[in-house]
Amino acid sequence: xxxxxxxxxxxxxxxxxxxxxxxxxxxxxxxxxxxxxxxxxxxxxxxxxxxxxxxxxxxxxxxxxxxxxxxxxxxxxxxxxxxxxxxxxxxxxxxxxxxxxxxxxxxxxxxxxxxxxxxxxxxxxxxxxxxxxxxxxxxxxxxxxxxxxxxxxxxxxxxxxxxxxxxxxxxxxxxxxxxxxxxxxxxxxxxxxxxxxxxxxxxxxxxxx
Amino acid sequence: xxxxxxxxxxxxxxxxxxxxxxxxxxxxxxxxxxxxxxxxxxxxxxxxxxxxxxxxxxxxxxxxxxxxxxxxxxxxxxxxxxxxxxxxxxxxxxxxxxxxxxxxxxxxxxxxxxxxxxxxxxxxxxxxxxxxxxxxxxxxxxxxxxxxxxxxxxxxxxxxxxxxxxxxxxxxxxxxxxxxxxxxxxxxxxxxxxxxxxxxxxxxxxxxxx
Numbered sequence: 001x002x003x004x005x006x007x008x009x010x011x012x013x014x015x016x017x018x019x020x021x022x023x024x025x026x027x028x029x030x031x032x033x034x035x036x037x038x039x040x041x042x043x044x045x046x047x048x049x050x051x052x053x054x055x056x057x058x059x060x061x062x063x064x065x066x067x068x069x070x071x072x073x074x075x076x077x078x079x080x081x082x083x084x085x086x087x088x089x090x091x092x093x094x095x096x097x098x099x100x101x102x103x104x105x106x107x108x109x110x111x112x113x114x115x116x117x118x119x120x121x122x123x124x125x126x127x128x129x130x131x132x133x134x135x136x137x138x139x140x141x142x143x144x145x146x147x148x149x150x151x152x153x154x155x156x157x158x159x160x161x162x163x164x165x166x167x168x169x170x171x172x173x174x175x176x177x178x179x180x181x182x183x184x185x186x187x188x189x190x191x192x193x194x195x196x197x198x199x200x201x202x203x204x205x206x207x208x209x
Numbered sequence: 210x211x212x213x214x215x216x217x218x219x220x221x222x223x224x225x226x227x228x229x230x231x232x233x234x235x236x237x238x239x240x241x242x243x244x245x246x247x248x249x250x251x252x253x254x255x256x257x258x259x260x261x262x263x264x265x266x267x268x269x270x271x272x273x274x275x276x277x278x279x280x281x282x283x284x285x286x287x288x289x290x291x292x293x294x295x296x297x298x299x300x301x302x303x304x305x306x307x308x309x310x311x312x313x314x315x316x317x318x319x320x321x322x323x324x325x326x327x328x329x330x331x332x333x334x335x336x337x338x339x340x341x342x343x344x345x346x347x348x349x350x351x352x353x354x355x356x357x358x359x360x361x362x363x364x365x366x367x368x369x370x371x372x373x374x375x376x377x378x379x380x381x382x383x384x385x386x387x388x389x390x391x392x393x394x395x396x397x398x399x400x401x402x403x404x405x406x407x408x409x410x411x412x413x414x415x416x417x418x419x
Contacts, residue, residue, distance in 0.1 A: 072219055075224060
């Protein structure tokens with residue numbers, strides 16, 4: 001059981017890393033990662049909604065009749081997103097301002113409904129918690145990495161701290177939408193290259209045995 | 210039949226619960242959000258009216274529109290200028306400004322950007338001090354103008370940000386439109402009239418609201 005939980009958690013960090021491996025949740029991945037702190041904040045808001053909504057869905061999975069499960073899940077998710085939106089606006093107005101309309105759009109983030117359909121509605125609370133935490137942390141790390149790369153190249157800073165001196169001419173394109181696609185494409189290629197080398201090595205090891 | 214009742218109950222219960230949760234959270238969060246907005250507005254008023262210690266709110270309804278100006282007064286109650294909001298479309302969305310005008314309606318005191326959705330790195334440089342500083346002491350008669358690529362020559366001109374002419378132009382247009390409305394609807398004697406001195410409170414440090 002413990003092993004199983006460990007697996008459910010770990011798969012979100014590499015094997016099913018949402019944006020780069022599953023290619024899910026691209027709207028926030030491309031739209032809000034123009035600085036590291038925005039990526040991190042978006043990831044945090046998403047993991048909150050992902051975790052709580054999937055736990056709730058896992059709890060009620062036997063009571064909800066399957067014909068109305070999608071509207072029921074969407075209402076649960078939308079409620080939690082609104083809670084997160086109000087919380088950010090009340091406590092962190094600056095972050096809420098810079099993320100703007102992308103917080104309400106978490107409702108339609110396909111990672112959340114995807115996990116609900118693929119996992120939470122078939123599993124009990126503990127595996128669901130492990131699964132969503134893994135996927136959520138993978139998502140936070142991915143967004144923060146995207147934001148960090150774009151911020152370094154586009155502003156010469158990281159988390160708002162100046163990193164590169166005045167000799168550095170910022171690549172403004174990196175913080176514009178085009179930069180999101182460039183960085184995203186590069187990272188997908190990198191992740192695929194690493195994983196294909198891994199499979200090759202595993203195949204070689206199997207052959208020589 | 211049973212299944213229909215179950216489906217019905219599922220959705221009703223979930224909908225009702227989420228309504229209860231939302232109204233609870235909203236009840237707590239709404240006053241905080243309003244307080245944040247108000248604090249931001251107040252800070253901006255003191256930024257665009259340097260020397261002001263307090264302000265009076267003047268309201269007027271013109272046709273459908275409600276005009277609000279904030280009359281800044283110093284510690285003796287003497288007016289130092291008026292601040293008002295100037296909203297209007299920018300390159301991608303609304304640009305909301307707070308504008309400070311002197312009591313003789315001739316020169317701007319300062320401009321602060323409250324909200325904007327301009328392109329990061331280009332249009333959003335209207336928030337930079339270098340751009341905003343150009344409005345300090347700028348003449349508003351006959352109207353504010355912008356020029357490109359070179360230093361302003363007349364006392365009513367600013368230099369547009371290279372690569373963000375549309376955003377710069379939108380700022381200038383918003384200011385002109387708002388100044389015109391305020392000048393037309395608030396006679397000068399209302400603005401120059403002294404007010405009661407503000408109650409003694411700890412001097413407000415107007416942090417640069419960023």
